[in-house]
Amino acid sequence: MSSDDLKKQAAARALELVTPGMRLGLGTGSTAKHFVDLLGARVAEGLDVLCVSTSEVTEAQARALSIPMSTLDATPELDLTIDGADEVDRELRLIKGGGAALLREKIVAAASARMVVIADDTKLVERLGRFPLPIEIVPFGMEATRRAVLAAMAGAGAAGDLVLRRKADGSVLVTDGGHWILDAHLGEIAEPESLSTALAAIPGVVEHGLFIGLADAAILAGAAGLTVLGRLD
Numbered sequence: 001m002s003s004d005d006l007k008k009q010a011a012a013r014a015l016e017l018v019t020p021g022m023r024l025g026l027g028t029g030s031t032a033k034h035f036v037d038l039l040g041a042r043v044a045e046g047l048d049v050l051c052v053s054t055s056e057v058t059e060a061q062a063r064a065l066s067i068p069m070s071t072l073d074a075t076p077e078l079d080l081t082i083d084g085a086d087e088v089d090r091e092l093r094l095i096k097g098g099g100a101a102l103l104r105e106k107i108v109a110a111a112s113a114r115m116v117v118i119a120d121d122t123k124l125v126e127r128l129g130r131f132p133l134p135i136e137i138v139p140f141g142m143e144a145t146r147r148a149v150l151a152a153m154a155g156a157g158a159a160g161d162l163v164l165r166r167k168a169d170g171s172v173l174v175t176d177g178g179h180w181i182l183d184a185h186l187g188e189i190a191e192p193e194s195l196s197t198a199l200a201a202i203p204g205v206v207e208h209g210l211f212i213g214l215a216d217a218a219i220l221a222g223a224a225g226l227t228v229l230g231r232l233d
Contacts, residue, residue, distance in 0.1 A: 001223060003120050003122070004030075004034075006120035006121070006221035006222065006223075007030060007031040007034050007084075007118070007119070007120055007221065008034045008038075009221040009226060010031060010034075010118035010119060010120065010219045010220065010221040010226065011031060011032075011034035011035040011037075011038055011082075011118050012038060013118075013219050013221075013226055014035055014082045014116055014118045014219055015035065015038045015039060015042065017080060017082075017116060017232060018039065018042070018047070018049065018080070020047060020048045020049070021048055021049070022049050022050075022079045022080060023049070023050050023051075023052070023070075023075055023077070023078045023079050023080075024039075024049055024050070024051045024052070024078065024079065024080055024081065024082065025051070025052050025053075025054065025078045025080070025081030025082070025083070025108040025109065025111070025112050025115075026039075026051050026052065026053045026054060026058050026062055026067075026081075026082065026083075027054050027058065027081065027082055027083025027084055027105060027108075028053075028054045028055040028057060028058050028083070028084075028099045028101035028104075028105060029083070029084040029098065029099045029101075030084065031084035031118050031119055031120070032054075032058065032082065032083050032084045032118070033058075033061065035082050035118060036058060036061050036062055036065065036067070037061075037065070039051075039062075039065075039067060040062070040065025040066070040067055041065075043065065043066060043067050043068070044065075044066065049067070049068065050068050050069075050070050050075060051067055051068065051069055051070065052069070052070055052071060052072055052075055052078060052108055052111075053069065053104075053108075054081075054083065054101050054104045054105040054108045055099070055101035055104055055105075055176055056176050057099075057101075058101075072107065072108065072111055076111060077111060077113075078108065078111050078112040078113065079112070079113050079114070080112060080113065080114045080115075080116065081108055081109050081112040081114070081115045081116070082115075082116055082118060083096070083105055083108075083109065083115065083116075083117060083118070084096075084117065084118055084119055084123075085117045085119050085123055085211075085215075085218070086098040086123065086131040086209070087123055087124075087125050087128050087129075087130065087131045088117055088119065088123055088124055088125070088215070088218050088220075088229070089124070089125055089126065089127065089128055090124075090126070090229060092117075092215040092216070092217070092218060092229060092230050093128060093192050093210070093211070093212050093215075094117065094128075094209075094210070094211035094212075094214070094215055095128050095129075095131050095133055095134075095209050095210060095211075096134075096209050096211050097133075097134030097136070097181070097208075097209035098131065098134065100134070100165070100173060100175050100176075100181060101175070101176065102134050102136055102207055102208070102209045103136050103175065103176075103177055103179070103206055103207040104176060104177070105211075106207055106211060106214070109211065109214045109215075110214065114216045114217075115214050115215045115216055116215070116216060116217045116218070116219065116232065117215050117217070117218040117219070118218075118219050118221075119218065119219075119220055119221075120220065120221050120222065121220040121221060121222035121227060123220065124218075124220055124227075124229075127188045127189065127190070128188070128189045128192055128210070129158070129186040129187055129188035129189040130187065130188070132163070132183035132184060132185045132186075133183070133184040133186060133189070133208065133209050133210065134165070134181050134182075134183055134184075134208070134209040135149060135162075135181065135182045135183075135184060135199060135205060135207075135208045135209070136175060136177070136179045136180070136181050136205070136206045136207045136208070137149075137179060137180050137181070137182055137204050137205055137206060138179060138180075138204050138206060139179065139180050140204070141204055142164075142180065142204070144204065145182075145202060145203075145204030145205065146162055146182060148202045148204065148205075149162060149182060149184070149199065149202060149205065150162060152195070152198035152199055152201075152202060153184060153186070153195065153198075155194075155198055156189075156190075156191050156194040156195035156198050157190045157191060157194075158184075158186045158188075158189050158190065158191070158195050159186070160184055160185045160186035160187060161184075161185045162182045162183070162184055162185075163182065163183045163185065164180060164181070164182055164183075165180070165181040165182070165183050177206070179206050189210075192210055192212060193212060195210065196208065196210040196212055215230070216230050216231060217229060217230035217231055217232050218230060219232075
């Protein structure tokens with residue numbers, strides 16, 4: 001079974017959590033895309049939901065499927081957010097932001113009563129950090145911010161290289177919010193909470209991809225079937 005098939009399985013299980021009248025947060029990325037496609041089919045059958053997207057890409061996908069959309073200003077409290085992750089550990093700590101939507105993803109997750117992660121089981125790790133940690137920054141003063149990030153990483157015992165994310169054509173990637181992303185190649189993060197706190201204190205850092213205390217459950221699809229971490233109810 002392909003990785004894409006596994007992602008569809010996780011998305012289909014998450015769809016079972018959706019009930020009529022829910023206010024949903026829609027994630028960004030390859031697995032979340034499957035969930036939005038499946039949700040669109042249910043909406044076409046008459047399911048009544050109202051959704052908020054975590055990126056312009058997801059917004060466009062949802063609207064093309066005629067999924068009713070809102071904003072967090074108009075709908076500031078959500079029942080459930082379904083989103084993917086680049087990594088998840090057994091304590092439901094995440095690394096997100098491979099799709100460059102980490103700021104909006106974290107805002108939407110924080111506005112939700114529950115967040116459920118969907119992924120294939122290769123995203124489950126014993127220790128976070130194999131996937132580069134995205135750090136969204138303000139372009140102004142980038143070098144000063146970069147140095148502060150390096151110092152914060154070292155202080156949290158997570159030394160590594162910082163790489164400014166670029167697009168395929170070599171230009172700097174710009175997020176939906178107009179920011180840049182530094183990807184921290186750490187290998188492993190011994191103290192995610194400490195690093196999260198240190199990064200959040202840097203003025204030039206808008207947000208980072210450590211999602212701690214936000215996910216309530218994770219649905220992981222593998223060759224042996226579905227594994228659930230946390231509680232789905």
